Amino acid sequence: MNVIQLPSYAKINLGLLIKGKRADGFHEIETILQQISLCDNIKLTLTESSRISLQCSDGALPRDASNLCVQAARLLKDRTGYEQGVDIALEKNIPVGAGLGGGSSNAAVVLLGLNKMLNLKLSAQQLEEMAATLGSDIPFFIRGGTCLATGRGEILQQVSLDLSSKTVLIVFPGIPISTKRAYENLDLTKRKKYLTLSSFEEKKFNDVEFFKVIRNDFEESVFPSFPALGHIKRQMNEHHAAFVGLSGSGSALFALFGKRRAAEKARNALEEGFAVFVAEFIHWGYAQINSEMQVR
Helix, strand or coil, X not given: CCEEEEXXXXXXXXXXXXXXXXXXXXXXXXXXXXXXXXXXXXXXXXXXXXXXXXXXXXXXXXXXXXXXXXXXXXXXXHHHXXXXXXXXXEECCCCCCCCCCHHHHHHHHXXXXXXXXXXXXXXXXXXXXXXXXXXXXHHHHHHCCEXXXXXCCCEEEECCXXXXXXEEEEEEXXXXXXXXXXHHCCCHHHCCCCCCCCCHHHCCCXXXXXXXXXXXXXXXXXXXXXXXXHHHHHHHHCCCCCEEEECCCCCXXXXXXXXXXXXXXXXXXXXXXXXXXXXXXXXXXXXXXXXXXXXC
């Protein structure tokens, strides 16, 4: 098996609560990570050399050791000692810096793909532990689907809910937002410690009370600095979405609709001047790679 082509799916955050700052400098969070069908595409080719190389359709992204794809391949080589080289071809469709997890997803897919190609037989847990050393949300993309994430985002609990009837509309206004700055602008003294998302699995996804509970704490620190985001959120709400929120620290916003037709109607009204996508909820990761991958 010398070549493999894999999708690299994005995510949204169905609520993101920031509990406070930890002694190690990270923030304690609680968030619901949901995988969606918007994806990049990754082609991995094994070579006879030991070199790791990256080609990318987005010329603005680094192709050296600072790229998470290269870091993932290097980490796996260091941990397992595999001798082959690998050429990584990355086709970007997920907006960069949007809070949709594109870079993290790419790194996870490199780990998943090489594990399969090289017959390394690493377990999902082993890959998740490895992924956590590269970034807090990368383990989620090893598992996929719907997860409650706690700690700094790396502690995962799979959530068994059928979200297949929902369609998500994503609007990316192209505003660069620093996650570090978003954290710095938060007033942590106002955190309501009693709020929790851990009862998510017990809620019905169309339950009005559930939508009253979930929120993204970054909105209070990001929206005042970027008023356009609040304006876009109001526009999306005008189309009668079940819920509208910020994904991660932004700047992508998403709206949930019960029918795809409603999402597409909202897209047509919003797409001028923005990158707008309609996507579905999916589950793809370690357990699905054997049946989903394309091999030549």
